[in-house]
Amino acid sequence: MNMIIISILSFLVTIGLLVAIHEWGHYIVARLVGVKVLRFSIGFGKPLYSRKLGPDETEYCIAAIPLGGYVKLLDEREGDVDPADLERTFNRQTIMKRIAILVAGPAMNFFFAILAYWLMFVYGVPGVKPIIGEVEPSSIAAKAGLRKQDQFISIAGRSVATWEGTILTLIDEMLKNPRVTFEVLGKNGDSRLGYLELEGKISNLTEPGNFFTGLGFESWTPVIPPVIDVVSPGGSAALAGMLPGDIILSAFNENINSWTEWTQFIRARPNEKVDVAVQRDGLIFKLLISIDSKPEDNGGIIGFVGTSPVIPENLFGDFYAEQSYGLNQALPVAIERTWSMSSLTLRMITRMFTGDVSIKNISGPINIAQYAGYSVSTGFASFLSFLAIISLSLGILNLLPIPMLDGGQIVYQTIEAIKGQPLSEQAQLLGQKIGIVFLMLIMTLAFYNDLNSIF
Numbered sequence: 001m002n003m004i005i006i007s008i009l010s011f012l013v014t015i016g017l018l019v020a021i022h023e024w025g026h027y028i029v030a031r032l033v034g035v036k037v038l039r040f041s042i043g044f045g046k047p048l049y050s051r052k053l054g055p056d057e058t059e060y061c062i063a064a065i066p067l068g069g070y071v072k073l074l075d076e077r078e079g080d081v082d083p084a085d086l087e088r089t090f091n092r093q094t095i096m097k098r099i100a101i102l103v104a105g106p107a108m109n110f111f112f113a114i115l116a117y118w119l120m121f122v123y124g125v126p127g128v129k130p131i132i133g134e135v136e137p138s139s140i141a142a143k144a145g146l147r148k149q150d151q152f153i154s155i156a157g158r159s160v161a162t163w164e165g166t167i168l169t170l171i172d173e174m175l176k177n178p179r180v181t182f183e184v185l186g187k188n189g190d191s192r193l194g195y196l197e198l199e200g201k202i203s204n205l206t207e208p209g210n211f212f213t214g215l216g217f218e219s220w221t222p223v224i225p226p227v228i229d230v231v232s233p234g235g236s237a238a239l240a241g242m243l244p245g246d247i248i249l250s251a252f253n254e255n256i257n258s259w260t261e262w263t264q265f266i267r268a269r270p271n272e273k274v275d276v277a278v279q280r281d282g283l284i285f286k287l288l289i290s291i292d293s294k295p296e297d298n299g300g301i302i303g304f305v306g307t308s309p310v311i312p313e314n315l316f317g318d319f320y321a322e323q324s325y326g327l328n329q330a331l332p333v334a335i336e337r338t339w340s341m342s343s344l345t346l347r348m349i350t351r352m353f354t355g356d357v358s359i360k361n362i363s364g365p366i367n368i369a370q371y372a373g374y375s376v377s378t379g380f381a382s383f384l385s386f387l388a389i390i391s392l393s394l395g396i397l398n399l400l401p402i403p404m405l406d407g408g409q410i411v412y413q414t415i416e417a418i419k420g421q422p423l424s425e426q427a428q429l430l431g432q433k434i435g436i437v438f439l440m441l442i443m444t445l446a447f448y449n450d451l452n453s454i455f
Contacts, residue, residue, distance in 0.1 A: 139216020235306020
């Protein structure tokens with residue numbers, strides 16, 4: 001229940017902040033070019049809070065549906081206008097001023113992403129070196145010659161230092177070319193070149209949760225002893241009598257030599273009762289555990305008992321990689337990350353239309369809330385990265401040439417500049433209807449993906 005509350009609050013903070021930043025871009029540029037702002041709203045629907053301020057008595061409000069927002073500008077097409085304010089209407093501005101107002105919202109999202117990435121790199125980004133674990137025989141990875149404990153050094157000539165950077169670079173490169181070259185450092189210190197042949201496999205690899213399994217390898221983790229650190233109150237382990245400090249020896253007469261083996265054993269047996277032998281204060285105890293179950297992201301069911309391991313000091317020392325920069329050095333890195341993530345997002349969207357990338361990547365508010373809660377629980381740097389990605393997505397989405405969005409309105413202004421006159425009201429109305437239908441389809445798909453991931 002606590003995680004649900006954290007997810008909801010994190011979602012509201014994320015959407016509220018990023019929508020406010022987006023709309024503030026429209027608002028501030030409109031004010032700068034002399035357009036009268038009637039309302040600045042965070043959210044849609046009935047206002048929960050409203051207040052008029054300033055010489056123009058602009059209404060600032062927070063509305064009931066926290067899934068967006070808007071800035072309402074004075075416009076003759078939407079009603080009668082006081083003759084004294086005619087020159088302050090949006091429709092009477094030059095085309096360049098109108099486009100500047102429309103572009104300002106997405107632009108603020110890109111600027112915020114740079115700021116978030118800058119703070120993230122100054123704060124320090126924790127990561128794990130991209131070392132390969134088990135490789136499945138006959139898999140894509142095996143055919144490419146990848147071996148256990150190989151460490152990725154570069155992907156298509158681009159240096160990588162952490163798993164996060166490796167995965168993002170792999171996805172980015174495979175969207176450009178299905179044959180992705182790499183360089184790895186073997187466990188004996190030998191450097192090798194190779195390539196992943198991904199022709200016809202990109203759609204499957206880009207499905208949520210399919211990346212590692214599709215390539216056929218796991219990320220390497222050092223061996224953690226099967227010693228219990230925390231037992232969740234009310235969980236299966238606690239009810240069976242497990243205590244912190246217990247050493248797990250065997251389960252169903254199978255020897256347990258690592259925490260990974262214990263986890264795999266439990267996950268594979270949801271709703272089963274198993275005999276477990278543990279060592280406590282030099283004595284061996286036999287316990288009967290009724291394994292609980294929970295849904296997995298891919299729709300399956302896995303077992304869990306509510307235990308976590310003791311992590312030996314410096315266990316990850318040789319495998320830990322942190323990206324951290326000074327105030328000045330972090331800025332170009334943040335700009336480069338913003339550019340690369342924007343390019344990757346655009347490529348993903350484009351390839352979704354061609355069917356090369358899975359449409360299951362389109363997420364709705366439920367998934368966003370889950371990721372928001374997870375990023376908050378895993379640390380400040382993780383939450384900053386999440387904010388940056390959502391901000392970029394919001395900026396890019398609003399620049400798409402869909403009539404209901406900023407990008408569609410920019411297209412209208414561009415057509416007017418070319419023709420020398422605005423599109424007819426009938427053409428604009430048709431565009432709005434098409435835009436509404438398209439957005440409804442996208443929202444329906446996003447909600448479907450959200451619910452499918454849960455159930």
